[in-house]
Amino acid sequence: MAKVVGMLNVSHIPAIGGAIANKKHSEPYWKPFFDAFEPVHAWLDEVKPTTAVIFYNDHGLNFFLDKMPTFAIGAAPKYTSEDEGWGIPVFSEYQGHEELSWRLIDALHEKEFDMVVCQEMVVDHAVTIPIELFWPNRQSPVKIVPVNINTVLFPAPEPARCEKLGLTIGESIENWDSDERVLIIGTGGLSHQLEGLRAGFMNKKFDHDCMDNLINNNKWFRQYTSKEIVGLAGTQGLEIINWVAARGACPEHMEEKYRFYHIPISNTAAAIQILEPSK
Ligand code: DHB
Ligand code: FE
Numbered sequence: 531m532a533k534v535v536g537m538l539n540v541s542h543i544p545a546i547g548g549a550i551a552n553k554k555h556s557e558p559y560w561k562p563f564f565d566a567f568e569p570v571h572a573w574l575d576e577v578k579p580t581t582a583v584i585f586y587n588d589h590g591l592n593f594f595l596d597k598m599p600t601f602a603i604g605a606a607p608k609y610t611s612e613d614e615g616w617g618i619p620v621f622s623e624y625q626g627h628e629e630l631s632w633r634l635i636d637a638l639h640e641k642e643f644d645m646v647v648c649q650e651m652v653v654d655h656a657v658t659i660p661i662e663l664f665w666p667n668r669q670s671p672v673k674i675v676p677v678n679i680n681t682v683l684f685p686a687p688e689p690a691r692c693e694k695l696g697l698t699i700g701e702s703i704e705n706w707d708s709d710e711r712v713l714i715i716g717t718g719g720l721s722h723q724l725e726g727l728r729a730g731f732m733n734k735k736f737d738h739d740c741m742d743n744l745i746n747n748n749k750w751f752r753q754y755t756s757k758e759i760v761g762l763a764g765t766q767g768l769e770i771i772n773w774v775a776a777r778g779a780c781p782e783h784m785e786e787k788y789r790f791y792h793i794p795i796s797n798t799a800a801a802i803q804i805l806e807p808s809k
Contacts, residue, residue: 532706534807535577536787537780538570539716539744539773540663541800542586542656547618550662566790566802567663573787573804574664579713581627582672583634583699583779585772586656586717587681589614592648598683601695602646603638604676605631609653621658627673630703630710634675637702643695651676656717664715672713679775681718681756681768689751689759692771696778703779716776718769720791721762722798731764732799737791740770741803745786748777766798773803783808 546563549555555564591614593599610623638645653676665671677699680686687695696714703712720737723729740763743750751774759768777784788804 532703532708532710532712534700534703534780535579535711535713536807537714537716537776537784537803537805538664539776539803540660541719541795541798542659542717543796543798543800544614544616544618544655544659545796546659546663547616547655551619563792563795563800566792569788570664570802570804574670577711577713577806578670579672579711581630581674581710582713582715583630583675583677583703584657584660584715584717585677585679585696585775587769587772588678589654589656589682591654592652593678595683598680599646599678600680600687601643602648602678603631603635604648604651605635606649606651609651609657609674609676611654611658612652614654616655618655621662624653624657624661625671625673627675630706631675633706634699634702638695638698641694641698643698660715660717677775679772681766681771684757686756686768687771688756689754689771689774692775693748693751693778696775700779700781714776714779716773718772719763719767720770720799720801721764721767723764724766724797726765728764730797732793733763733767734793734799736762737799737801740773741789741801744773744777744803745784745805748774777805780805781807
């Protein structure tokens with residue numbers, strides 16, 4: 531049977547793409563951030579995932595404000611990125627896992643998630659930056675299934691619904707007659723707000739509360755609406771619901787293997803969290 535080998539969640543910030551392209555890894559501003567990926571690389575070498583399901587939010591590259599699906603899933607043989615206007619490089623394409631995509635689409639449909647199914651899909655910095663950080667030389671390429679959650683335009687889905695989306699995906703992976711070792715990735719967050727009167731807003735206490743509860747108390751998020759999370763974490767801090775969906779896709783009992791938290795990268799409280807199924 532297929533196995534969920536763990537959850538690896540990370541912030542996604544376009545400026546990281548510029549730092550990678552311009553080899554700024556050793557500069558004082560960037561060094562603590564890039565150094566924080568050494569334990570991540572060691573962990574990936576140990577758990578050896580073959581496939582990744584990536585919960586993320588598109589920022590206007592594949593979907594724009596005029597047509598914004600609540601939930602969408604890729605079912606494409608490959609995914610490319612394009613220039614988003616941040617001045618960062620366009621990374622080369624990623625292989626899709628079509629069989630897993632269709633399996634998840636069927637499982638989600640059965641549980642009344644009517645997904646927008648994308649047989650062609652471009653992925654933005656919310657997918658590309660995490661992959662480039664986790665596998666800087668693409669040394670062990672995983673096939674991917676991107677799962678897009680609307681965090682940019684109200685009505686955004688509620689955290690409880692995202693948890694259920696993840697649960698449905700996790701159950702389908704665990705029942706899959708396959709040798710695949712599946713890594714669950716959630717991207718975005720933690721607290722940040724890019725615009726308006728609260729531009730630059732962050733909330734360290736709330737961010738750590740989120741990471742504490744993600745370990746084994748994902749239902750904690752059910753107490754909040756998405757609007758309340760915007761109040762607590764900033765407009766783009768709502769991206770934490772991608773992490774909630776990712777945690778939903780993992781086994782019930784998990785252990786925290788690694789946590790990193792750093793303020794700021796660009797306008798964001800940047801974080802990494804690794805959870806592994808309890809032995
Ligand atoms: C930044 C953060 C994001 O999550 C994003 O999607 C774009 C920019 C930032 O902090 O610059
Ligand atoms: Fe974002």
